[in-house]
Amino acid sequence: AQSVTQLDSHVSVSEGTPVLLRCNYSSSYSxxxxxxxxxxxxxxxxxxxxxSAATLVKGINGFEAEFKKSETSFxxxxxSAHMSDAxxxxxxxxxxxxxxxxMRFGAGTRLTVKP
Amino acid sequence: EAQxxxxxxxxxxxxxxxxxxxxxxNMNHEYMSWYRQDPGLGLRQIYYSMNVEVTDKGDVxxxxxxxxxxxxxxxxxxxxPSPNQTSLYFCASSLIGGxQFFGPGTRLTVL
Numbered sequence: 001a002q003s004v005t006q007l008d009s010h011v012s013v014s015e016g017t018p019v020l021l022r023c024n025y026s027s028s029y030s031x032x033x034x035x036x037x038x039x040x041x042x043x044x045x046x047x048x049x050x051x052s053a054a055t056l057v058k059g060i061n062g063f064e065a066e067f068k069k070s071e072t073s074f075x076x077x078x079x080s081a082h083m084s085d086a087x088x089x090x091x092x093x094x095x096x097x098x099x100x101x102x103m104r105f106g107a108g109t110r111l112t113v114k115p
Numbered sequence: 116e117a118q119x120x121x122x123x124x125x126x127x128x129x130x131x132x133x134x135x136x137x138x139x140x141n142m143n144h145e146y147m148s149w150y151r152q153d154p155g156l157g158l159r160q161i162y163y164s165m166n167v168e169v170t171d172k173g174d175v176x177x178x179x180x181x182x183x184x185x186x187x188x189x190x191x192x193x194x195x196p197s198p199n200q201t202s203l204y205f206c207a208s209s210l211i212g213g214x215q216f217f218g219p220g221t222r223l224t225v226l
Contacts, residue, residue, distance in 0.1 A: 009155070034214075043119075043205065044158075044217040090157060103215065105150075105157035 002027040004093045006106035014114045019063075019078040021109045023091035026072065033074045034092040034103070035065055044090065050074065061085070086113045117142045119218035121206050127224045128196055136191045136221050138206030144216075146209045147189040148173070149181065151202040152220075158205065164189055165211065196225040 007022040025031060035047040048059025055067040061084075065076045074091060091106040119140045128134055140147065148163040150173075160173030164183040178200055180192040189208075193200060206218040 036217075041220075043219045044207075046214055049214065103160070105159070107155050107157045 002031060002093050002095055002102075002104050004091050004104055004106040006089075006091050006109050008109050009107065010110045010112070012112040012114065013081045015083055016080050019076070019081045019085065019111065021076040021089050021091075021111065023065075023074045023076065023106060024072050025074060025091070025093045027093055027095060029095055032094045033065075033067060034094070035059065035063070035074075035076050036090045036092060038088045038090065038108075040087070047076070047089075081111075081113045083113050083115065086111055117216070119206055119208050119216050121204075121218040121221050123221060124219060125222050127226065129226050130197055131195050134193050134196060134223075136193075136204060136206075136223070138189045138191065138218060139187050140189075140206075140208040140216070141187065142208060142216065143186065144208035144213075145186070145211050146213075146215075147183065148207045148215070149179070149189070149191045150205045150207065151175065152205060153202055161191070161204075196223075198225050201225045 003026045005024045033050040036044040037047050038044050047063050048057045050057045050067045058064045063078045065074050067074055088108045088110050090108050092103050094103045122137045145166045149161040150158040152158045159175045161179050162181040164170045167186050170181050201224050204221045207215040209215040
């Protein structure tokens with residue numbers, strides 16, 4: 001069975017400082033990994049995805065994540081936070097044996113950005 | 116515009132009164148799915164469909180029904196809603212093996 005653990009339920013940063021949202025995964029097979037963002041009262045938007053190509057994945061809005069198999073991690077980073085980054089972020093793992101359609105969501109990390 | 120739409124966006128109802136939440140996509144996706152989002156639990160899958168007339172249970176199917184008579188539509192049915200089904204519901208669609216696109220969500224309150 002596959003699962004995801006987001007290590008922080010809430011992260012608070014100041015505008016202009018780096019962002020780190022941590023995610024560890026468990027998967028019996030080669031996983032695909034995703035980060036989604038949910039702004040208040042909005043649906044989910046895909047930030048980036050890893051599907052076995054380059055281990056450093058660049059996404060939208062300056063976010064990136066690195067797949068580290070030895071650490072079973074897929075942490076999300078951004079060099080400089082912007083006020084508009086305040087949202088809830090979900091790490092997701094899926095099993096490529098099932099065509100990525102069996103997605104398992106983490107509990108979410110709420111990012112607050114202070115002026 | 117490629118999108119997944121859900122209706123209604125907000126619904127307050129009472130225990131036992133049957134309701135349907137509609138979901139429609141215009142991207143010709145084979146795969147559609149329903150999730151519920153609860154604080155501290157992330158999104159959990161209720162039901163999914165790999166194609167027309169093909170549906171299967173997700174992790175939390177109890178109390179829900181779905182149907183997939185047309186490719187574009189995947190309604191979620193609560194035959195007898197209960198307060199523990201108060202939640203935020205998302206519909207999603209994708210090509211098989213592709214990125215899932217999510218609808219805007221339906222906030223349901225069952226009194």
